[in-house]
Amino acid sequence: MHRNWAGNLTYSARSIVRPASLEELADVLTGGGQVRALGSRHSFNDVADTDGVHVQVDGLDDGRPAVEPLTPDDGGAEGEVVSVNAGLRYGEVSRALHATGRALGNLASLPHISVAGAVATATHGSGDTNQSLASAVEGLEIMTPGGELRRITRASDPDVFPGTVVSLGALGVVTRVELRTVPAYVVRQDVAADVPWDTFLASFDAITSAAYSVSAFTSWDEPAVRHVWFKSLARADRPEVRGLAPEFLRWSDVPVHPLPGVDPSATTEQLGVDGPWHERLSHFRLEFTPSAGDEVQSEYLLPRRNAVAAIEAMRALGPQVAPLLQTSEIRTVAADDLWLSPFDEPSVGFHFTWLPREEDVRAVLPAVEQALVPLGARPHWGKVSTLDATTTAALFPRFDDFRRLAARFDPEGRLHGGLVGRLLAAG
CATH class of the missing domain: 3.30.43 (Uridine Diphospho-n-acetylenolpyruvylglucosamine Reductase; domain 2)
Structure with missing residues (x-):
């Protein structure tokens, strides 16, 4: 076991x-x-x-380099697309790419997660113009339950490709992932502390657009947003928030951790020090384990147009959720066209890192869901929610199309199990 x-x-x-x-x-x-x-x-x-x-495919050797630039004949464009072993962690792929002068457009908070798993569940980073990690996918190699190895790309299979990327593992075992890359770039990270809620809400769009990637941390019952992390493309000065006087932001002069009072040594470098993209975009360093795993996580993604209303709803729930929280993070994500992605329009995500008290967490989640689902919220595929499978599937307009696609790849239902089995049986 x-x-x-x-x-x-x-x-x-x-x-x-x-x-x-x-x-x-x-x-x-x-x-x-x-x-x-x-x-x-x-x-x-x-x-x-x-x-x-x-x-697990982390030890799979298909006879090719683990990270391999594709040629134009294979669907690449002068090295812009790279094929990677699906079991690699993002931190490993990032280091290999950076050594060649290439980069990914965005990363999640943790570089320790596998490429295939993150893509299959629509995992994301932050940034008004940054899509989910799955949106960088240009092609997949999938072995079906019948043992057939299939390559599906955006260019050659436009009708089904958007359904195969965020697939929850319901189509087969992904062995390679083809990722779009960009030239390597430099990022600096600055943290503003104790941003008043009135300021944060009134300037929400200006704050989230002030840097390449922006994350806000709170426990929802605090009088101010505890920290706002700005990850800026290389620049000499701290980011400026449009329409907000500089004195409204108090910049931290010591490194901080997303969890209050925790040693920040595992976090990526802050204090405005320039560094390679892969050493700044994630919150945590690859060489550190960010925590002992003693936590439970939930996340809800909803239309950005409802961000302020959703934040106000969560603040009203602060007294209920704060006693169970280690921290909560607010992030923005750009839209994409993937069937099971929750980002079919510009979105905001509310991430919850709970204390390891799952029974108590499940008792409070219905109140969170009752507040956020009417505002368009959908749960992250890999995190704890109390919404049943029928309700969750109905939140995704293309889920019936995905159900039919899964039946084509896996007519015997051998890939059904857990949440995926319940989802495919729903409706």
Whole structure:
């Protein structure tokens, strides 16, 4: 028996395998019974669960470099697209890319998560113009339950491609992911402390657009936003917030951690020091474990046009949620066209890092959901929610199309399990 990273979930799988080759992977997939891919185990619910066999591809060798630039004949454009082993962590891919002068457009808070797992669940970073990590995908190689290795790209399969990227592992085991890259760039990180709520709400658009990536941290019951992290493309000075006098922001002169009172040594460098993109965009350094995993996480994504109303609704719930919170983060995300992405329009995300008291967390989540779902909120696929599968599926307009696509790839339902099984059975 094995557990997820946080330890709040024991998987139901009877075994876990790590195939070393495509041939070994095909043997597992054609061997009958239920099977599911398992990434870096950073999901907090049973989206990756199965009562059959778990497959991890972090040791898979398909005979190609783990990080390989594609040629124009393969769908690349002068090295702009790179094919990576799906089991690699983002931090590993980022370091390899930076060494060649290339970069990804955005990263999530943690560089420790696997590429395939993050893409399959629409994991994201922050920034008004930054889409989710899945939006950088130009192609996937997927092995179906029948052992067929299929390559699906945005260029060659426009009708189904948007349904195959954020797939929750319901189409097969992803072995390679093709990512769009950009030239490497430099980022500085500055943190403003104790931003008054009135200022934050009145200047929300100006604050989130003042840097390449912006994150705000709160416990919802505080008199001010505890910290606003600005990650700016290389510049000499701190970011300026349009229409806001400089004295309205008090800049921290010491490094801080997203969790109050925690040693910031695991966080990426702050205090306005320029550095490579992959050493600033994530909140945490790859070489550190950001926490012991003693936490539960939830997240809700909703239309940006409702951000202020949603923040006010959460502040009203502050007395209920704050006693269970380690911290909460507000981020913005740009829109994309992926069927199971919650970002079909410019969006804002409310992320909750809870104390490891899941029963108590589940008791308070209905109040959070009752406040946010009427404003268009949808739960993150890999985090704890109390919405049932039928309700969740109905929040995604293309879910019926995805259900039909999953039936084409997996007609016997061998990839069903956990949350995915419930979702595909809903409706």
